[in-house]
Amino acid sequence: MIKLPSNYSTDTICSTFREDRKVCIPSISKRGDTDVKCSGELLFSESFENMDNWNHYVVFRGPHPYREGVAYKTSQANSYIKNQTLHIKVTNSTGETYLDNCSFFSIYKSQTDLICGIRDSKRRKFYKDNIMPPFDSAMLQSKEKFKYCRIDIEAKVAHGDFLLSGMQLATKNDAINIAIVRGHSKLNDTSNNEVGGTRVFVGVLKDSPNSADLKAHMADQFFSNDKHLGKKYHTYSAIWKNDSITFKLNGKTYAVFDHEETMAQIDMHEERYIQLFLTVGGELYYPDSRIHKGGRFLNSNPKIAPIIKSHVKTANWIEPKMSIKSIKVYSTDRNEY
Template sequence: MYLFSTKQQAPTGATTAAQPGNAGNDTEGHRLSTISQNPFRTPPFATPIPSIRSGRPISTATSLNNGQPRRRFQSSRLNGEMEKPWLHSAKKSMNWDSIIFYTAVSVALMISAYICYDAVKDVPKNDYCLIMDDKFENLDNWSHEVQMNGFGTGSFDWTTDDAANSYVDSDGLHIVPTLTTQSTDITYGQLMNGYTVNLTTDGTCTDRDQRTSELVTSNPCSAVSNSTKGTMINPVRSARLTTAGKKTIRYGRVQVEAKLPAGDWLWPAIWMMPQDNVYGDWPRSGEIDICESRGNDAETYPLGSNIVSSAMHWGTTYSNDAYQKSYGEWGAKRTKYSDGFHTYGLEWSSKYMFTWLDGRLRQVVYFDFTKNKNMWTYGEFAYDTVNGTAPTDPWSWTGRANSPFDQDFYLILNVAVGSTNGYFPDGVGNKPWTDGSESPMKDFYLANSTWLPTWGSGDSRGMVVKSVKMWQEGSC
């Protein structure tokens, strides 16, 4: 037990409650006497505390409110009813901000609805009859074109009906380029000098060359190797399949699902040519390119496998082909069309023609025949001369604005190799030949160590076509 002193020292000048003459300070005296009687009770304010404002000690007998009771906190919230004079006003102000906003929104919606309606009402609602749905269980719908002169493009491949260059399996149709020395008995020495291939003698040449041009400088059915002249047997064999004489359309739709080939200087194409040259040799009777591309890797070649193009070819001679007036291309930033399957399509009528990629909304080329009097005036051929001679109009006599694209066309699938017509521009991507060289095919072949490894091997080489559909416009 601890002992506490019960005697407290009074402040100087002050008297204790026990002393006479202190009757006016009963409260103070009573508190101190109580404390003296119970030393274990700690009195409030027994220790002087500083003044809140001045910092000076205050007496234990002095309250924080100078002895007055603390005032209760009064809320500043309005009590009772609040006057709202605007509710009793006879004239209310207009909210112009809301009126302008909602009016503008309503007008925008009406304009948008009209634009959609105007666009949809003009969309053709043609009937179509499916005439071919080929998933390549066989090649009954197709024929091979066998030639050696590049079909007017100056390409270096020899198109064959060899099973090494075209075959079907569970993936579809494969069109595969191979080296001639690997798929025939022709040796390297024979390829370069002193050997003749005659497809007429073999009975295999199809000789359906519709591209009569300055580039057709050799016989489509034969080739001769001569080291002195710089000529050689075509160093690569490939394939070109067509539906000519079997499946044609005059207006309608085409849809081809294919994986394009990878490899330097490969030229895959999905395109159409006229069944009959009603208006004359190429390009008078027209050509429709649904899809063309280059196999060169897009990461190293600026015109490579990430670009597909479409075009319509028409003109009076090779030199005034007006395809640039109806040409378009689609370039992808993160897609190589040799990496997977894509769908390439055509829709064609007497009023319009357009090609598309992976959907009708992604159009590559759109051509409206109704916006021009005819293809002669649109091509402005009357202002050109060919070898000093004005060309003659081959189409206007029909009275149709879309001639020559008013005849039956058949479909072609092929993989060409190289060319001398400018499709692979000189000086781009370390091209190993020049179009004007005296021996472009030889220059190309001697650089095979640079391009052959890029072609792949086995079933991964070449173009793979999974399916082909063709519709004729009109009911079945």
């Protein structure tokens, strides 16, 4: 009888076996418009020597219904490469009231001014005093897109109150959340469950300009870790097929989405980009209906932005950045799990 190392899981054995096989297992994957012949082929590999494979998503995220405390920008202060590692960092706002290279999608037609900013000098003061996010950050999208795949992301998430690290397979209208981690050392929801940085949440997200239609938490599960996930690098994985999504942490499966109602919330047949971001607060991932933060931290509080900024100064962010060492995307097949 072969004795395996104690850190070997069944998932690890199966994955190693699949990768070592020389036979071609028919793939269900696509890279762009091209069918991939065999499962297990490396479709995309990023070790961050440069930013050539990425575009920046540039918008303000302060307006309703998101109410996030950031403007996503193209700035070396907020996204940069050091030692072949991508760092996405939150900094204090530089105060722009208009984004010249704004990423405008048709879903937001009614909110163009709020998402891209204000050019009109007469309206700038109102915008700056009432809506301007107190922080800048970055959201990156891959130039390449994929349809059905396995993705592995080696990352260290941010650590600090109201920081939110996100890794997704996204379209313009929805996303598969590969990993969502809140930065708090400790944070309870309204049912007194721990939802802070020792938990990685996964799920599906249907985006919408109407808060009633946002479905960030309608279908999510989580993995519980002993220590804050921002203390070291972990590998976050998802296997996306046409009828299921399997989620793993460090090679170990902890969630499988295969319920028809859950899958119907997003378009399972549309090609997806890799999306990486770091934000601060907001109704999407810190909803008033779910996260217990105390009355003054409610997203509906018109003074929430300066309150969070003041809180951050006294609470001290331990690490206000998400760092990503590598990303690998492989073709998959109907039987991989």
